[in-house]
Amino acid sequence: MHIDIITTLPKLIESPFSDSILKRAQAKGIVTVNVIDLRQYATNKHRTTDDYAFGGGAGMVMMIEPIDNCIADLKAKREYDDIIYMSPDGQRLTQSIANELSLKKNLILLCGHYKGVDERVRQHLVTREISIGDYVLSGGELAAAVVADAVVRLIPGVLSDETSALSDSFQDDLIAPPVYTRPAEYKGWKVPDVLLSGHATKIEEWRHEQSLERTKQRRPELLD
Numbered sequence: 001m002h003i004d005i006i007t008t009l010p011k012l013i014e015s016p017f018s019d020s021i022l023k024r025a026q027a028k029g030i031v032t033v034n035v036i037d038l039r040q041y042a043t044n045k046h047r048t049t050d051d052y053a054f055g056g057g058a059g060m061v062m063m064i065e066p067i068d069n070c071i072a073d074l075k076a077k078r079e080y081d082d083i084i085y086m087s088p089d090g091q092r093l094t095q096s097i098a099n100e101l102s103l104k105k106n107l108i109l110l111c112g113h114y115k116g117v118d119e120r121v122r123q124h125l126v127t128r129e130i131s132i133g134d135y136v137l138s139g140g141e142l143a144a145a146v147v148a149d150a151v152v153r154l155i156p157g158v159l160s161d162e163t164s165a166l167s168d169s170f171q172d173d174l175i176a177p178p179v180y181t182r183p184a185e186y187k188g189w190k191v192p193d194v195l196l197s198g199h200a201t202k203i204e205e206w207r208h209e210q211s212l213e214r215t216k217q218r219r220p221e222l223l224d
């Protein structure tokens with residue numbers, strides 16, 4: 001998979017990709033991530049990519065021309081499955097959207113800032129809009145990192161144990177069961193006996209029951 005991230009603040013997005021699973025996925029050659037500084041595409045002499053809103057009001061708006069030029073440049077090199085604008089009013093990110101995106105080959109994630117992008121970018125240049133939740137961030141960079149992380153860890157070969165993504169919460173509309181590690185007893189707090197029994201079928205049954213119970217308690221709507 002190849003991900004291009006368009007941003008005016010490239011530094012903001014570097015660190016999530018230079019550590020842990022996202023780093024390993026790139027090192028293994030499974031994913032390439034390219035962060036593009038939109039300012040390179042600024043056409044005015046001050047190299048700005050935003051301007052005042054028509055009609056007035058507080059907050060700057062990101063101009064269409066640098067974004068259009070940037071996307072055109074990228075499209076000349078690759079065919080994209082989706083050009084995604086990170087937006088608080090976009091489609092809310094879920095595990096099932098992450099699964100869907102993990103099957104794509106080339107993606108662009110466009111990060112907004114200030115008041116967001118000129119509406120014509122949304123109408124004519126992007127193919128999809130994704131939100132990471134009903135709250136407003138100051139920029140799309142953290143949201144793009146969230147999307148990339150949720151998607152990349154699902155690509156086969158990225159996690160060292162391929163089955164582990166399958167047993168995570170939401171993957172089968174259930175919340176993950178509780179997990180424990182050594183010591184088996186700490187300050188008198190014990191690990192459930194079944195997990196120490198070595199009995200694979202019983203452990204599997206217990207985990208499934210726990211998953212169901214947790215889902216009923218915490219997220220009953222997932223069971224509908």
Ligand code: SAH
Nearest residue numbers: 086087088112116131132136137139140143
């Ligand atoms: N004025 C806009 C908010 C702009 S926030 C509104 O009220 O809808 C600035 C940028 O941050 C947006 O362009 C978007 O790229 C990003 N952003 C903010 N909240 C986000 C969220 N919940 N999910 C994804 N991107 C978000």
